[in-house]
Amino acid sequence: MPPEPATQGGTFIHELIGLSPSGFRETVRNSFSSLTRREEYGTNVTPAPPPDAGVVAEVRTGHPHAGQTRLPPPPSPPPAPEPCPRHLLNLPHEIWLMILERLAFADIVRLRRTCKRLRTLADPKQIRDLLGPVKLHAQLLSHCKVCLLYDPFRSHLLRSTRADPGYPLASRCITCAMKARDPRVRVGKMIDLANLDTARVCRWCGTPIIDGGAFGCAEMHRFCYKRYNDVLFVFFWIGWTQLGLGIVAAALAWRYYRHAILVFAPTVASFIILWIPLALLACSHTWGKYHYMLGFELVILGLWVPPIYYVASEIATASGGPIPSSTQASLAMFALNMAFRLMNVVGNLVIFLAFDTTKRNWSDIPVWKRLFHYLATAFVMWTCPQSLEQMFPPNGDSVLM
16 A cells, blocks of 8 residues: 655655654754744844854954954055056157058148147158158148148049149138139139039029039029029019009109199100110010110109109199198109119119129128128119129120120
8 A cells, every 4th residue: 555645755855854754743843833932022043153253253353362363464555656647748659650640631730730749740751651652642632722621522622733833732622712712713604623523603602513503503502592583583573563663653643744744744755665674674685785774774763853853843832731642642653663763773783883792702801891792782683683694604704895
């Protein structure tokens, strides 16, 4: 008959820990009894100290009887070395040569200006031996000779030739060329870049177009072409306003001053001439039209002087009574129409003199000159902004010759 499960389990445990069945039961009973008493009375059972604990405690607390068992003190650490000053000049000579080999020419020139030691380290002979003739030649071709701008793609540098002084360090960047008034950077011309490419000069801002022109206009930047179209939109409405003022002013003159020859005759003549500049502006695309437009605008401006003089004299000689509304409206329309024509005369005169509107973006001009250029540009935009497309021909020849 097989033994009971509890007996089997007890026999396995007894054999595993080396106790008899009665001894195992007594051990378990004593364990449960001790746990029960500990929970009831809350006594803390402190484990017995190890045999050498007293000696260690005496040593740690400095007990007088522990002199013979005192451990020797630990050896004192060696003194720390004096810190070496951290400075770039303390680097080894080999590391400096590795640094110089990875710098551009402009960085080496700036490094030479810091102190005498680095100037001696980066002497021309050392740089030639370190970079080599091929790499040094390429470095010099990729730098601006004025501001030392480094352009590895050479897309912002003007092309230089061996005949230029200082070659291969003979190129100028676009910014320095504009500051120096380089004749190559002019509206209507193609400029040669150092990367063997060509670029046009923007007719709005006067800077070369490096990244490609606008869609539909290769001679303007994208943003400049957008602003130019905005100006054309405003000019369109200003043109219709001027035309409306001329018609309304002539109608008032014919309605209320038909009997006055100083008003009726000039207004009829100005109304007829009014359509000629519009026809020239719409149909002609030659530079000579601005000469004719200036002359016609001067004639129209002069023809409006007698009507204004007559109406103003009529108001001045009135007997002090109320001025009719028709007289006030006529005088206001005559004066407003004459002011518009005066602005057209000034604008056509600026265009006739071939004024370069891109001069307003020059950075080294006085404030009063900058304001003058902005004012002249405003007159050009008021009169005929399309002149930007015709003022400078593509071949760069002067249109006035």
